[in-house]
Amino acid sequence: MKIKISIPTERIHDPIISESIIETGIRLNIMVANIDSTYGELIADVKDSRFNRIKKALESRGAIVAILDQPIHRDEEECVDCGACISVCPMNVYTFDETWSLCVDEKKCIQCGMCIKMCPHGALKLGE
């Protein structure tokens, strides 16, 4: 499952992620990391069965962990199958099938919001 790990300002200098990985032995597949001197936010993939343990380890060090459960939603009435969303999605959620209809693989979405701004027809939203 995809999770969001937020690291508050006062903990930004601690190696929270590495410590949690070493402590639990659970591998996180980090897909997006936005970290600056004031705030950190990471999106990672973790096996469902391991989620509770890594969450506990991260939270004991002050991080906030949330499950990303608002997959991208496409309004099929609004969508005109142009494909503008395809090239901006970092996770290749969108593809064309052989009839040039848009296919959406929601499971891959990390909810970055890039495609929402790109869609000329306002057909994309997060969560439903």
Added chain:
Amino acid sequence: MVKKSIHEINKKIEDGSVNVVTAEEMVGIVENLGVEGAAREVDVVTTGTFGAMCSSGLMLNLGHSEPPIKIQKLWFNNVEAYSGLAAVDAYLGAAQISDTRGMQYGGAHVIEDLLRGKEIDVHATSYGTDCYPRKVLDTTITLDDLNEAILLNPRNAYQKYAAATNSSKRILNTYMGELLPNFGNVTYSGSGVLSPLSNDPSYETIGTGTRIFMGGAQGYVIGNGTQHSPSDGFGTLMLKGNLKEMSSDYIRAASFTGYGTTLYMGIGIPIPILNEKLAASTAVQDADIFTDILDYAVGSKDKPAIRQVNYAELKSGLVQIEGKDVPTSSLSSFKNARKIANELKEWVRHGKFFVSMPVERICCEGSAKSMKQTQAVPLVKDVMSDFIVTIKKDQTVQDAAKKIWENSFNHLAVISDTGELVGILTAWDISKAVAENIFDSVESVMTKKVLTCAPNEPVDLAARRLDRYGVSAMPVIDAQKQVLGIITSDNISKLLARRY
């Protein structure tokens, strides 16, 4: 030699014996039967395109009110229309944005809402005359209430369109969509193999008076489009059709983030196969249609071409730029273009649509001109200060403070031993360093990501960059990164003071 007339083809449409195929199907037919065989077999080839066509709008007539008004200014759902013609006629442009909702809603959305039967708020003002005494009018209308609702589109159905990419370090929001930094993506438009004008590039059957599929109804070509540039392969068409007969499947409003609104139009043009030449031209494939990938990072009308590309590559989903695979996005819908070509094919096959010859040919030579500008645009080099104080990156913070103090100059350009610009240092950076007790080299306290500009850039572009990043000055550098001068918001204010 195969020679058919429009009259013969229309008779076949009437008696149901017509052989009509789409431009996509024609590729294989010409491959199998050869040009002559295909010209004999096939009577009509249908094309289709469905994409953003900003140059679209609605010519309408509201009917007279009681007491009557000669409308001077007019808004539909707060989107302004042009009404400087007669009393209650107006032209609503697809790209006009709402006074209250901005880029989210524009003329295109009013057109789609009308088509969907929604009620539209009308607000009009006037100066009042003896025959038209009324000064203000507010009402709501639907499409049925209008006398005429004619889509009158000055420039549609581009023969092909340049593709877009972005070499800069930031996201660009354009009418070609969101362009990711460092050649992160390529966007393109047009239906390639199905593109109407690419299937009849010498405009033998497409001209003034040609009957077409427009937004799900029958419409007409009324001439070449504005900015018609056939010699470069960028021909365009001016179109007209009755909105009241159209379908919201083929007329769709859109909004590009950071750019504005536009109308997605569905257009299909039948090409009667009168001779071998037309059979050959309708066999055009994606791989035969070339266009350039332009760099939209350059905010000038002449954008540099990164490379040439054909529609087969664009449609494959990846194009190579500098050895890297870059994902592509279409902005127009090939699925809908195909749907249109097929629907038009059915109309012809079932005797619901007859082909026509143009009453006048449109020119297939010539290029669109650039704007005549009588006032020269000032360039950065015309207004920059060529006095700029530089400092080497390994000098001390104290040296820097001294230079600023001696020259009463707020920005120091930090350079390497070979004179290349590597950073910028302001009086503020120095105060901060002092406050934090850092007295090492200039390099440790300077700003490394420094915005720069080139001497030949128009000042407007430099001003826009200063404003966007909230900085007050930018070093001007040449291609070797040598510092030539500096442009400050002060230089720009002085320029404006001179201008007005």
